[in-house]
Amino acid sequence: MSTLALKGPYWVTVRQYRRTLWLAVAAVAASLTVIGGLRIWDAQTPDPLRADGTWFPADDRASALLRWALEYTGGGMLLLPLLVGAFVAGPLIAREFESGTYTISLTQSVSPATWLRAKLLTSTTAALLTALALTGVFRIGWSGLPGTWYLKWDPAPYAALGIVLFAHLLAAVAVGALVGLLIRRTLVAMAATGVAMGVVLLVLGAFRWSFLPVKTATGPIGSALRVPVDGLMTDTGLLTASGARFDQSVCWDQVNRTPGLDGVEGDGTKLFDRCLAEHGATSQYIDYHPSSHFWPTQLIESGILLALAALAAYAAFRVLRARLP
Template structure:
């Protein structure tokens, strides 16, 4: 982002955080270069073992998954602390207000500048992650529904960083202490995303597979790529029982007393085809929460600086 094309509070914001913005761009480029290098070094054609399984790349992707989960927390903490709370704590925001800049424009310039960098950077990081995921996706710990992989392979991560942006702006104003605002924003953002993660698999109805309860049977043939939910036993009347209901009576898993009327096993799951519908539904919910947080942030600003 060139400061030559920016004016007023936008120019000031970029000048204030030019090093941070440069670090963001550098981090994205470094991530891309590292991923390409790892893919080359860890490819079967580069190695001597024909059964090479991308071991180094898998380790790097594990780290990348964790980093993508933490990205919204880092964004929220930065916005709440250095961009908002620190200026309110030190009183430097008053200088901007003396330059014919309204409080709303002061805050808006910071959020727009941060968003203009954070959103493209997040999209770029998703692209880098998917580049590596193309070699390990669908294997153990890299299924579409795994924590980290799910967030890093769709638009929900972009919505999450926007939510963190809104929460940071709101909490930074309420707390007005840099370190406290950073810690509290990270905590609140993490709790909100944790709650949404728990509700994620309820956003669409699950599909149910059934199979006979026979000797040696381990349940219906659920696709490996599916998110696996509840499972158990079905009675003739359609009631569901825990998977160990028969064992509790007979101490044999596949032998059920006649009075239980068990006729089959069931398994609830989300197939891989649910990936994008769930992503889009969750993205919409997170964006709505982000808009609500931003609205609250500007309401607080107006109440304190009419």
């Protein structure tokens, strides 16, 4: 057992931040209690099956509360990288330099690289284990909600149900370490890391569905075009006879600018259809990502984040070596 015990700077790091670790354990336990309890309540009344093969909740109260709890849990998991990055940059790294307490570790026959490595490995392990536990809790609740297949593309379920959250955490730890070493002021380092990771989240969220080319389904105007089950619609519109995409807002504007017409009712419908015919709009289209794009997108985004984490970690050790040779 003694070989498994934490030693040296690893033990010191865990000892210093044991309250933070217990807070993470408490957050996981609270999430499991709430979501697990709601899942048990919802399971007391099996969900009936509709004639079309879809499920609907038998107890609206249990399903509504479970959905509400999952929304908050997923939102918290989505913000977890920002919190972890800010903690690593501030209390874990910058405060050590701001207060000068890092010198105590360096006088105990511990090299600067070993000191930093211990802090990064400890924080990374704690963050990944917390995320793994929360992912398990989220999946417990998610499995009890019928008709939620299309919601997995939303930001919070996308992160909570896949592997990309773990890559975000690795990037957050590395970026936090680099910022903490560069700034060495607790609050400023925390704010800077939060902003940096927030930008990463926003940029990846904006371009996530451009990693893979979309598929397109077409049909006559007025036909019922549907995205395949478990797919994500990204765009819809009209096509001309030549196959070019037509912005139907042109015709909407024409109807709205015509005096005496109220929307597309009555004569407005005729004017709208005539406008479409004048511009040669003959069919409609839907752009979508099929279900098979979910995991490849996760892998591509995770690869980007792991590259960012590797670069930031390398830069952090280079900065450390330059300042504490």
